[in-house]
Amino acid sequence: MRLVLALVFALVAGLGSLYAITDGYSVLTAExxxxxxxxxxxxxxxQSLVLDSAGHVSSLDTLLRQDGRVAIVNxxxxxxxxxxxxxxxxxxxxxxxxxxxxxxxxxxxxxISFDPRDHGPDLARYAQRMGADPAVWQFLAFANQAQAKAxxxxxxxxxxxxxxxxFEHNAAFHVVxxxxxxxxxxxxxxxxxxxxxxxxxxxPPLGVNQPSGAPAATPLVSxxxx
Numbered sequence: 001m002r003l004v005l006a007l008v009f010a011l012v013a014g015l016g017s018l019y020a021i022t023d024g025y026s027v028l029t030a031e032x033x034x035x036x037x038x039x040x041x042x043x044x045x046x047q048s049l050v051l052d053s054a055g056h057v058s059s060l061d062t063l064l065r066q067d068g069r070v071a072i073v074n075x076x077x078x079x080x081x082x083x084x085x086x087x088x089x090x091x092x093x094x095x096x097x098x099x100x101x102x103x104x105x106x107x108x109x110x111x112i113s114f115d116p117r118d119h120g121p122d123l124a125r126y127a128q129r130m131g132a133d134p135a136v137w138q139f140l141a142f143a144n145q146a147q148a149k150a151x152x153x154x155x156x157x158x159x160x161x162x163x164x165x166x167f168e169h170n171a172a173f174h175v176v177x178x179x180x181x182x183x184x185x186x187x188x189x190x191x192x193x194x195x196x197x198x199x200x201x202x203x204p205p206l207g208v209n210q211p212s213g214a215p216a217a218t219p220l221v222s223x224x225x226x
Contacts, residue, residue: 034156035185042181043154048147050112050140053127055120057143060112060151064180069108070198071176074188075157077115077167078126087171087188088130094191095137104136107198113141114148114159115167156185177201 045064051057064071074091076084091109098107109132113123123139132139142148152159160168173194175184184197199206 031156038182038185042177042183044181045154045176046147046150048151049143051120051123051143053120053124053139060140061180063140064176064178067108068178069106070178070201071108071110072194072198073110073112073155073174073176074171075112075114075152075155075169076171077113077169078118078122079115079165080167083169083171088126090188090191091137092131094195095131095133097191097195098136099133103199104133106202107195109137111137111139113139114152114157114169115141116145117165154182175201178203 045061048060049057050060050063072091072094074087076087078084088111091111095109098104098109118141123141127134127137127139130137142151155174156170156172158170162168171188173186173188173191174182175186175194175197177183178201183201184194186194186197
């Protein structure tokens, strides 16, 4: 009996410690904690120069603020033949959902390459390959690698060089407010959550002063990378 009581006590004590260090079991990983902190305290993005598919260079912060739409941002490189292609397919489904719901004037998609080899023509070819509508989905590349490193750190993207000119990297959808602050980080395999988070950040909220001709919302079918 004493042994049983001791085991129960140890289990309760262990669960209590786990509860404390995981913020009530809600955080089990460092990445989970970071994502919760981003949601609670949206982060200002560092200055970073980017180039578009036409080769024009501008500040990412300026692009976000001047456009005025909520942005769903992800990161890739054009030579990637695995994760990036799956990510592009999922993002294309997000594009379809945005258009189907008539949200293209309020929500946009931005894919940013971290590969210093990617330039305007590379981005243009990749955008065509992905079936991107330039009014909704824009492809950019960092123009300054020191600034790229700082920006990727804020977004939580880790890039490691791999053999044959490839990269190992993580991926997620990053929801950025109309004034250029990182507000949410969400998994790729549930794109509907990213779109829902973007809708929640719209100002005015969805349904307020919405044009009378806007189509009814169409649910986005969730799906993972293949």
